[in-house]
Amino acid sequence: MSEPDTRLVSMLDSIPYARFLGIRAELAGDEMTAVLPFAQHIVGNPMLPAIHGGVLGAFMEMTALAQLSVAAPMTRQPRTIDVSIEYLRSGRPLTTYARASIKKLGRRIANVHVEAWQETRSAPIATMRGLFLVAPSED
Amino acid sequence: MSDNEQIRLIASAMNEGSPQAKALGFTTLEIGDAVAVLKVPYRPEIVGDPETGVIAGGVVTTLLDHASGQAVHASMDTWTSIATLDLRIDYMRPAEPGLDVLARAHCYKLTRSIAFVRAVAYDRDPEDPVATAQATFMLDSSAGKTPGANLKPSREPRAKTGSVDQ
Numbered sequence: 001m002s003e004p005d006t007r008l009v010s011m012l013d014s015i016p017y018a019r020f021l022g023i024r025a026e027l028a029g030d031e032m033t034a035v036l037p038f039a040q041h042i043v044g045n046p047m048l049p050a051i052h053g054g055v056l057g058a059f060m061e062m063t064a065l066a067q068l069s070v071a072a073p074m075t076r077q078p079r080t081i082d083v084s085i086e087y088l089r090s091g092r093p094l095t096t097y098a099r100a101s102i103k104k105l106g107r108r109i110a111n112v113h114v115e116a117w118q119e120t121r122s123a124p125i126a127t128m129r130g131l132f133l134v135a136p137s138e139d
Numbered sequence: 140m141s142d143n144e145q146i147r148l149i150a151s152a153m154n155e156g157s158p159q160a161k162a163l164g165f166t167t168l169e170i171g172d173a174v175a176v177l178k179v180p181y182r183p184e185i186v187g188d189p190e191t192g193v194i195a196g197g198v199v200t201t202l203l204d205h206a207s208g209q210a211v212h213a214s215m216d217t218w219t220s221i222a223t224l225d226l227r228i229d230y231m232r233p234a235e236p237g238l239d240v241l242a243r244a245h246c247y248k249l250t251r252s253i254a255f256v257r258a259v260a261y262d263r264d265p266e267d268p269v270a271t272a273q274a275t276f277m278l279d280s281s282a283g284k285t286p287g288a289n290l291k292p293s294r295e296p297r298a299k300t301g302s303v304d305q
Contacts, residue, residue: 014189015186015187015188015189015195016183016184016185016186016187016189016195017184017185017186017187017194017195017197017198019184020162020184020185021197040158041158041159041161041162042158042159043157043158043159044157044158044159044160044205045157046156046157046158047281047286047287048281048284048286048287048288048289049287049289049290050289052157052159052160052201052204052205053201053204053222053223053226054159054197054200054201054202054203054204054205055159055197055201057197057200057201057204057226057228058195058196058197058198058200058201059197061196061197061200062197076190077188077190079230079233080196080230081229081230082227082228082229082230083196083200083227083228084225084226084227084228085200085223085225085226085227085228086224086225087222087223087224087225087226090222090289092289092290092293093289093290119293120293
């Protein structure tokens with residue numbers, strides 16, 4: 001495994017809440033796709049049924065943290081400063097995917113945008129913009 | 140049935156009937172007059188940083204979203220379906236490991252189609268918040284949708300493939 005690959009796997013394995021939700025990630029070169037398989041316990045609205053909006057927010061925040069772990073070695077886990085989530089479509093009982101784009105990775109602050117989708121990449125179900133306090137290791 | 144009883148029933152249905160709320164163990168401590176106070180109990184499975192034992196930000200996100208939704212219901216006379224349109228969360232400080240996290244949400248404005256909510260998450264004192272949130276909800280979000288609507292195939296046109304599935 002490549003170094004970013006190792007960092008990604010150890011990061012997701014070490015976070016209890018990522019395991020609680022069942023989040024996985026796939027890395028192709030430097031492009032990472034986070035995967036949230038559908039499970040009954042992530043449902044928020046049982047009538048439709050629809051995935052809980054909080055779970056989608058949590059999934060996108062975890063995607064941003066995972067993408068940061070791929071981008072650079074950190075001396076500690078990045079801390080979330082703020083997130084802004086937009087809900088575009090109901091989360092259907094299907095596998096959800098997410099990709100993060102790091103707009104800037106500075107010495108202290110990282111700006112990250114995330115998009116989550118299900119069947120159709122061009123029809124995202126939710127998006128997130130987040131700010132993170134980072135501590136990249138000095139090489 | 141009084142309004143208070145009705146809103147308490149809605150809150151308990153939202154905690155017990157929502158699988159994710161149940162999995163996280165949400166309970167409603169207070170509800171009424173456009174305000175809801177909810178609690179998530181601390182446990183090791185929902186930790187976000189294994190080095191510190193701090194509860195994951197995502198759990199706080201879900202609690203704030205859920206509490207905000209109950210505050211919207213607590214501001215209306217009759218039940219209607221609602222959906223979160225957007226949610227902005229500022230994380231002030233890590234929650235103290237081992238402590239339960241609470242969220243207090245207030246629906247401060249209701250229009251015919253939109254509800255506006257502010258919420259705060261804390262572990263000991265609401266004046267020393269872990270996180271604050273601002274959310275907007277769409278009212279009557281399931282208009283025209285029947286139970287199980289999300290189980291049917293998507294009506295979204297597949298733009299990239301050019302297929303028409305309507």
